[in-house]
Amino acid sequence: MRQxxxxxxxxxxxxxxxGEEMARFLGVSRTSVWKxxxxxxxxxxxxxSSPRLGYRLTGVPDLLYPAEIIKGLxxxxxxxxxxxxxxxxxxxxxxxALKNLADxxxxxxxxxxxxxxxxxxxxxxxSWSSPAGKGISLSILLRPSLAPGDTPLxxxxxxxxxxxxxxxxxxxxxxGIKWPNDLLISRxxxxxxxxxxxxxxxxxxxxxxxxxxxxxxxxEDFPPELKKIATSIYLxxxxxxxxxxxxxxxxxxxxxxxxRRYFLEGPGxxxxxxxxxxxxxxxxxxxxxxxDRITGTAVGLSPRGxxxxxxxxxxxxxxxxxxxTLR
Amino acid sequence: MRQxxxxxxxxxxxxxxxGEEMARFLGVSRTSVWKxxxxxxxxxxxxxSSPRLGYRLTGVPDLLYPAEIIKGLxxxxxxxxxxxxxxxxxxxxxxxALKNLADxxxxxxxxxxxxxxxxxxxxxxxSWSSPAGKGISLSILLRPSLAPGDTPLxxxxxxxxxxxxxxxxxxxxxxGIKWPNDLLISRxxxxxxxxxxxxxxxxxxxxxxxxxxxxxxxxEDFPPELKKIATSIYLxxxxxxxxxxxxxxxxxxxxxxxxRRYFLEGPGxxxxxxxxxxxxxxxxxxxxxxxDRITGTAVGLSPRGxxxxxxxxxxxxxxxxxxxTLR
Numbered sequence: 001m002r003q004x005x006x007x008x009x010x011x012x013x014x015x016x017x018x019g020e021e022m023a024r025f026l027g028v029s030r031t032s033v034w035k036x037x038x039x040x041x042x043x044x045x046x047x048x049s050s051p052r053l054g055y056r057l058t059g060v061p062d063l064l065y066p067a068e069i070i071k072g073l074x075x076x077x078x079x080x081x082x083x084x085x086x087x088x089x090x091x092x093x094x095x096x097a098l099k100n101l102a103d104x105x106x107x108x109x110x111x112x113x114x115x116x117x118x119x120x121x122x123x124x125x126x127s128w129s130s131p132a133g134k135g136i137s138l139s140i141l142l143r144p145s146l147a148p149g150d151t152p153l154x155x156x157x158x159x160x161x162x163x164x165x166x167x168x169x170x171x172x173x174x175x176g177i178k179w180p181n182d183l184l185i186s187r188x189x190x191x192x193x194x195x196x197x198x199x200x201x202x203x204x205x206x207x208x209x210x211x212x213x214x215x216x217x218x219x220e221d222f223p224p225e226l227k228k229i230a231t232s233i234y235l236x237x238x239x240x241x242x243x244x245x246x247x248x249x250x251x252x253x254x255x256x257x258x259x260r261r262y263f264l265e266g267p268g269x270x271x272x273x274x275x276x277x278x279x280x281x282x283x284x285x286x287x288x289x290x291x292d293r294i295t296g297t298a299v300g301l302s303p304r305g306x307x308x309x310x311x312x313x314x315x316x317x318x319x320x321x322x323x324x325t326l327r
Numbered sequence: 328m329r330q331x332x333x334x335x336x337x338x339x340x341x342x343x344x345x346g347e348e349m350a351r352f353l354g355v356s357r358t359s360v361w362k363x364x365x366x367x368x369x370x371x372x373x374x375x376s377s378p379r380l381g382y383r384l385t386g387v388p389d390l391l392y393p394a395e396i397i398k399g400l401x402x403x404x405x406x407x408x409x410x411x412x413x414x415x416x417x418x419x420x421x422x423x424a425l426k427n428l429a430d431x432x433x434x435x436x437x438x439x440x441x442x443x444x445x446x447x448x449x450x451x452x453x454s455w456s457s458p459a460g461k462g463i464s465l466s467i468l469l470r471p472s473l474a475p476g477d478t479p480l481x482x483x484x485x486x487x488x489x490x491x492x493x494x495x496x497x498x499x500x501x502x503g504i505k506w507p508n509d510l511l512i513s514r515x516x517x518x519x520x521x522x523x524x525x526x527x528x529x530x531x532x533x534x535x536x537x538x539x540x541x542x543x544x545x546x547e548d549f550p551p552e553l554k555k556i557a558t559s560i561y562l563x564x565x566x567x568x569x570x571x572x573x574x575x576x577x578x579x580x581x582x583x584x585x586x587r588r589y590f591l592e593g594p595g596x597x598x599x600x601x602x603x604x605x606x607x608x609x610x611x612x613x614x615x616x617x618x619d620r621i622t623g624t625a626v627g628l629s630p631r632g633x634x635x636x637x638x639x640x641x642x643x644x645x646x647x648x649x650x651x652t653l654r
Binding site for chain 2: 123124145146147148149150151152154155180181194195196197198199200201202203290291304320321322
């Protein structure tokens with residue numbers, strides 16, 4: 001009902017609509033309309049009321065409400081219906097929340113989205129800072145019938161999709177992808193991706209792609225230890241805020257496009273899309289694995305997304321995991 | 328205390344030891360000794376008592392008690408200490424039980440072992456029949472710092488280790504491995520392996536290798552639908568029972584050897600060990616994937632354990648998952 005009241009206000013905006021008219025249209029009491037208006041105001045919607053004219057919507061908060069996200073979205077799998085979007089004002093971690101839903105059988109395309117994470121996680125057990133209302137914390141549940149070894153492709157896919165999603169909303173930013181999936185602007189991290197999987201040896205049960213983006217964070221929003229290595233779209237975009245709603249919608253659209261394209265075209269296009277934003281290949285790098293620390297030139301990607309490194313003596317090695325430092 | 332009483336009985340067997348002597352040695356009351364003897368008898372140990380001579384151990388049940396399993400085992404990682412062995416008379420699934428322990432931080436090398444599974448699981452959501460006391464249901468927790476795509480190697484490793492473990496205890500059986508990990512004797516399945524993982528895109532958090540072996544099952548122990556496709560060591564071993572304790576110990580020993588060797592020598596030796604029992608390569612096969620059904624000749628393994636199939640027209644393809652039928 002709340003969403004229906006909101007829709008009527010939106011349809012009529014910037015004009016007024018009376019409580020009586022809404023009550024009649026929706027087949028409910030005027031008291032019910034009034035209660036829903038109050039709830040919407042609590043949610044942050046700006047609704048003016050004047051005794052004779054009725055109600056008027058004058059502003060929509062930039063919060064990640066499912067109804068706002070889904071508005072411009074034309075996806076077929078990811079967040080393709082309102083019931084596939086789990087929204088949290090605050091959550092420990094969207095990945096953890098979505099994992100619980102996945103274990104209970106949530107369908108492919110379900111997403112978890114939060115204004116704030118209290119225990120946001122990054123790769124290798126690190127934490128991820130996500131203060132309220134400044135960033136986007138978004139997790140996506142996919143269930144492709146593939147082997148666990150195919151997972152890295154989806155991480156590369158996500159990195160490319162998020163880059164394009166940001167570019168659509170804030171054109172002109174120079175975003176580069178450091179292998180496998182760090183989005184950097186002027187060498188600082190603007191987005192991190194954490195993909196987690198549950199699988200048999202040769203079959204994925206599900207994969208959860210967690211995306212954390214620093215959107216409208218000011219410098220003071222970053223903890224001291226991150227000020228030099230992290231940035232936000234706002235900071236790089238002439239200190240202009242971007243709509244988190246539009247950005248989320250843009251990213252979900254790209255992810256849905258890419259994910260469906262993968263099944264039509266195979267993995268080749270993912271590598272090609274990723275390479276458009278590549279700042280790793282062709283460079284001298286050091287890779288830290290759990291056993292080694294090797295320096296060489298990043299010369300390419302394997303068909304499954306591994307990084308191919310050429311050492312000084314010309315030997316080539318494939319890396320399926322590791323932490324890259326650009327030299 | 329129960330284990331200490333058992334140890335004293337074993338040390339003295341086949342001679343008697345008096346309750347008084349045990350009480351004195353262990354620093355407990357004679358009543359305590361007596362209660363522990365009763366508990367051991369309930370566990371299936373054959374203990375004679377005679378009023379003047381005391382107690383005498385005359386038989387040990389072929390149950391998978393940690394104290395019995397660990398006796399001859401010289402492992403360094405897998406089940407290398409009694410507290411790493413979780414024993415169940417009955418459990419829904421040893422993989423599920425061990426997964427819960429793993430999520431709570433159980434260390435590498437922890438195993439779960441059960442006399443009976445009420446909800447044993449196989450690959451691709453299938454069930455696995457494991458009646459009480461006839462088979463071995465065993466799950467092993469490993470935490471190698473590797474990528475999810477390396478998982479299939481450990482499945483192949485397990486198939487080879489179990490084959491050798493069985494050969495040590497029941498020599499002369501002709502066990503063949505159908506890719507990736509079905510152990511067959513005369514085309515019937517004697518052992519199934521279900522490997523499950525939790526991981527990030529490029530780092531395993533843990534892998535759980537579940538092993539189900541039909542050891543002393545008679546034909547009537549199999550459900551009707553399995554009589555033609557399953558077999559047991561007993562049935563293939565001239566209807567002679569083998570010790571489940573010894574077999575478990577033998578398999579754990581081989582797995583521990585192989586797992587440590589992997590880190591010293593790399594994956595090459597796993598492929599070589601696997602190939603010793605190969606009944607897939609060099610044969611005409613059909614592979615069912617989630618999308619295709621392809622017939623061709625199995626010509627080799629990729630370095631990461633994928634099956635390489637050559638089609639009629641000479642094109643070669645790699646398969647990371649799928650169900651193989653031997654033609």
